Amino acid sequence: MKKGTLVLIIIAIIVVLIGANFISRYNRLVELDETVEARWAQVENQLQRRADLIPNLVETVKGYASHEQQVFADVADARSRLLAARTPEDQMEANASLDSALGRLLAISEAYPELKADTSFIRLQDELAGTENRIATERMRFNESVQTWNTTIRRFPMNIFASVMGMEARSFFEASPGAQQVPQVNF
Amino acid sequence: MNRSRKALWLCTVLIVLALACSVWAAYPKPQGYVNDFANVLDRKSQSELQILAEQLRKDQGVELAVVTVTSTDPMDPKEYTTGLFNEWKIGGQEDSGLLMLLAVVEGAIEVEPGYGLEGVLPDGLIGAVIDQEGLPHFKDGDYGAGLTAMAKAYARILAGEKFEMAEEKKEDYGWLFSFFIFLLIVLMLRRGRRYPPSGSGGSGGGSGRRTIFVPGPTFGGPRTGGGFGGSRPSGGFGGFGGGRSGGGGAGRRF
Numbered sequence: 002m003k004k005g006t007l008v009l010i011i012i013a014i015i016v017v018l019i020g021a022n023f024i025s026r027y028n029r030l031v032e033l034d035e036t037v038e039a040r041w042a043q044v045e046n047q048l049q050r051r052a053d054l055i056p057n058l059v060e061t062v063k064g065y066a067s068h069e070q071q072v073f074a075d076v077a078d079a080r081s082r083l084l085a086a087r088t089p090e091d092q093m094e095a096n097a098s099l100d101s102a103l104g105r106l107l108a109i110s111e112a113y114p115e116l117k118a119d120t121s122f123i124r125l126q127d128e129l130a131g132t133e134n135r136i137a138t139e140r141m142r143f144n145e146s147v148q149t150w151n152t153t154i155r156r157f158p159m160n161i162f163a164s165v166m167g168m169e170a171r172s173f174f175e176a177s178p179g180a181q182q183v184p185q186v187n188f
Numbered sequence: 189m190n191r192s193r194k195a196l197w198l199c200t201v202l203i204v205l206a207l208a209c210s211v212w213a214a215y216p217k218p219q220g221y222v223n224d225f226a227n228v229l230d231r232k233s234q235s236e237l238q239i240l241a242e243q244l245r246k247d248q249g250v251e252l253a254v255v256t257v258t259s260t261d262p263m264d265p266k267e268y269t270t271g272l273f274n275e276w277k278i279g280g281q282e283d284s285g286l287l288m289l290l291a292v293v294e295g296a297i298e299v300e301p302g303y304g305l306e307g308v309l310p311d312g313l314i315g316a317v318i319d320q321e322g323l324p325h326f327k328d329g330d331y332g333a334g335l336t337a338m339a340k341a342y343a344r345i346l347a348g349e350k351f352e353m354a355e356e357k358k359e360d361y362g363w364l365f366s367f368f369i370f371l372l373i374v375l376m377l378r379r380g381r382r383y384p385p386s387g388s389g390g391s392g393g394g395s396g397r398r399t400i401f402v403p404g405p406t407f408g409g410p411r412t413g414g415g416f417g418g419s420r421p422s423g424g425f426g427g428f429g430g431g432r433s434g435g436g437g438a439g440r441r442f
Contacts, residue, residue, distance in 0.1 A: 043434075120353065123319070124312030131311030131436040138270055138435030 026162050033150045037171060040143040041089060044174065047136045048083060048096060054132060055080050055103070058125045062106060065116035069109050075102040093174055103129075140174050147171045215275045218253065220425040221245075226256040226292045233332025240339045248346050250305070251428055253278045254335055256290045265289065265296035270435045273300050279431020286342060287433070290331055297322055299338070300437035308346060315438035316353050317341045326442040 059073055079099040086092040107126070110116050151170045154163035216225055221241035222234050229237075241252040253276065260268035269289045279285025283304035290297050297318055301309045321341045325334030345351050 047434075120316075124316065127311045127315030127438040131314075131438055134266055134270070134435040134437070138433075 023162075026159060027166075030154070030159075030163065030166070030168060033146070033153055034168075037143070037146045037150050040139065040146045043139040044136065044143050045092070047132055047139050048092065051099075051129065051132045051136065052080050052083055054125065054128050058122075058129060059106070061119065061122045061125060062110060062116060065113045065119070066109055072102070072105050072109060076106050078102075089174070090172070144173045147173055215272050216257075218276050218425075218428065221251070221253055223253065223255045226258045226290070228256050228290075228292060229332045229335070233336045236336050237339055240336075240343055244343055244346065249280055249282070249284055250346055251279045251285045251431065252339060252342070253285065253287045253428070254339065255287065256292065256331065256335075258291070259293035260291045260296075261293075265291045265294050265298050266435075266439055269298040269300050269437070269439075270433060273302070273431075273433040276428050277430045277432065278302065278428045279304060279433075280429035281431075283431040283433070285428065285431035285433065288335060288338060290326075290335065292331075295326075295442050296439060297326060297334075297442065298437065298439035299342075300433050300435070302431040302433045304431070305346075306434075306436055309342065311436055311438045313345065313351060313353075314342075315440070317345075317351065318438060318440050320354055323440060323442055 055076060059076055062069075063073065076099070079095065079102040083092065083095040083099050086095045110122070116122055153159055154168050154170065216223070220238070222229070222237045224234060237254050241254070244250045244252050255272065257268075263271065268291070269287060272289065273285065273287045276287075277285075278287055279302040283302035285302035286305060286309070287300045288297070289300075299314050299318060301314065317338055321337040322334040325331070325337060341351060
């Protein structure tokens, strides 16, 4: 009888300890998960901001180079795909195609000296370059948080816990190859 | 499945490497609001910038850091600027910091606002100030004057003044028009003077009194350095206030 109570108490203590451990692990994961989500929201903010800048930029370029219809159509198409994308993966992909379309849009401006000297075009280019730098910064911070998340849930014994909870490794937001170069305003 | 896992590993390794690199590229320690690591600023500009920064700190709660470096080498100037901003944590609780960085070898000027100043100082405006206030001096190699002029412009904007952006440089025909008017007046007056001598001189008397007053262009008085009060550099620099930035701002190569 006495022995039975002792065993029961020990079991109870072990259960409580495991439970506490469980809770702290769970909370840690929730915290990390929230960080990743918050960082991603920041990336999305900047993507949105860029998408908002584009119509103005296109209008300005149109004023000088109205016959470059193909590029305008490509930019508009990529932009609407970015705005329609819902999952991070789709957004990353749409963003990459927007990068290349924008690259071509800015490349045609080289052929129009008057456009290059237009003050509002220069302002827009500054805003665009600033936003792309912001995207780069937020993307870096997002990737850092993803890395923390991934290493945490892969470590023993968290990996067992995480797989029981159905938590998976997340993917990084890589820069598209052409997007490393932020447009520069040169004089 | 196996391939995606491999890719994930590769990414992790790359990112760890990148992080390690960014740690190795140690940033210098801040010495104050003005950090002339490249040794290109003259005394006068340094103290002017110092006073401006202190004034900004006191009046607007904005922390301005001015930095010159010889080179930002492993990184590009923009990346370095964002890194330095967040390493030094320029700006107070509201992330109200502003970093002006000049890299001599790259010939680069980068200006980055903290999160809190992005509204008052949009990138387009930051770029316009660089174009109008900074670049003309930088092209002459006068870094001190350029940075001072830029800092003054930013201070005025932060104080709520509107920054006059130079409009597109269209040919200004205003002067031509006034010149024609002037010519017309001169011609008319001369005509008035030339013809009377043919007469008996009855009406000639008045001509001598006619003086043509040409208002010359009035140049403004000597430019005073803006109205900052006589606060002295207080010497003690207690470090920056913990602000963050998100990589915005504008930059130029000169």
